[in-house]
Amino acid sequence: MTSNFFDRLGDRIERVDSVVSVGLDADPSRIPEHLQEEELPQWAFNRRIIDATHEHAACYKPNAAFYEHADGWRSLRETIAYAHGKDVPVLLDAKRADIGNTTRQYAKLLDHVDAVTVNPYMGRDSLQPFLDREDKGVFVLCRTSNPGGADLQDLELASGEAVYERVAALAELWNQHGNVGLVVGATAPEELEAIREQVPELPFLVPGVGAQGGDAEAAVEFGLAEGVGLVNSSRGIIFAGEGETFDRAAGQAARRLKRRLNQFR
Numbered sequence: 001m002t003s004n005f006f007d008r009l010g011d012r013i014e015r016v017d018s019v020v021s022v023g024l025d026a027d028p029s030r031i032p033e034h035l036q037e038e039e040l041p042q043w044a045f046n047r048r049i050i051d052a053t054h055e056h057a058a059c060y061k062p063n064a065a066f067y068e069h070a071d072g073w074r075s076l077r078e079t080i081a082y083a084h085g086k087d088v089p090v091l092l093d094a095k096r097a098d099i100g101n102t103t104r105q106y107a108k109l110l111d112h113v114d115a116v117t118v119n120p121y122m123g124r125d126s127l128q129p130f131l132d133r134e135d136k137g138v139f140v141l142c143r144t145s146n147p148g149g150a151d152l153q154d155l156e157l158a159s160g161e162a163v164y165e166r167v168a169a170l171a172e173l174w175n176q177h178g179n180v181g182l183v184v185g186a187t188a189p190e191e192l193e194a195i196r197e198q199v200p201e202l203p204f205l206v207p208g209v210g211a212q213g214g215d216a217e218a219a220v221e222f223g224l225a226e227g228v229g230l231v232n233s234s235r236g237i238i239f240a241g242e243g244e245t246f247d248r249a250a251g252q253a254a255r256r257l258k259r260r261l262n263q264f265r
């Protein structure tokens, strides 16, 4: 097995012919009723989602926010092990970073998963323990998909560049081990194109297609670097259906998104 995350991800993308990241944002309030009686409803839900979608998944992206409660951590651990059992990499969407002493603890997340998302606001030292993990992927938030993404990220610096452009430039500097990618939302296609031009070699994680209505074509056209990158949908896949057959609907939604994205690859 190659020791570089993006090489492994590239292999996975080739094997399943898919750049779909299936977002495991298992909102407890939306888990179908028949699973609510299980000891760990989120895990019961995710297991069925993984069974139904793994053939179409380049990776799974659980967002840590949905698991930060006592049973949540157990569900997350089971979910990660199960995804790995199906040979699918796991990107933990944690958006972490802090002062060195603290971030060294955060970086231990990478003992359990293949990649994480991190927040660049506190600068290089806050990311260093993540960046030092040569075999893992580190996706730096660059231009996010939410409406407020413009509030700070689009601000123009004295140098004339936008804050998100500065982040992209820094990420290139931080990429000494070839383990850094960027997070750029599909809801900002112009910025997506500009950032791709600026940093042709960095793979992107592009969230925001599906529930947030982002641009799937731009996500593929600008998100991939030499064919490697991820386009994430969470609610659009895992909550595509309801009730007893929710997992079938999720499988169909994942396959549909894969095919749609593949038209642009």
Ligand SMILES: O=C(O)c1cc(=O)[nH]c(=O)n1[C@@H]1O[C@H](COP(=O)(O)O)[C@@H](O)[C@H]1O
Residues within 6 Å of the ligand: 023, 025, 063, 093, 117, 143, 144, 145, 146, 183, 184, 185, 207, 208, 209, 210, 211, 212, 232, 233, 234, 235, 236
């Ligand atoms: O880092 C992320 O993945 C992320 C960055 C961003 O700019 N926008 C964004 O939506 N995300 C995450 O991507 C997922 C999107 O979920 P859906 O809108 O349900 O597809 C959520 O887990 C978000 O936290």
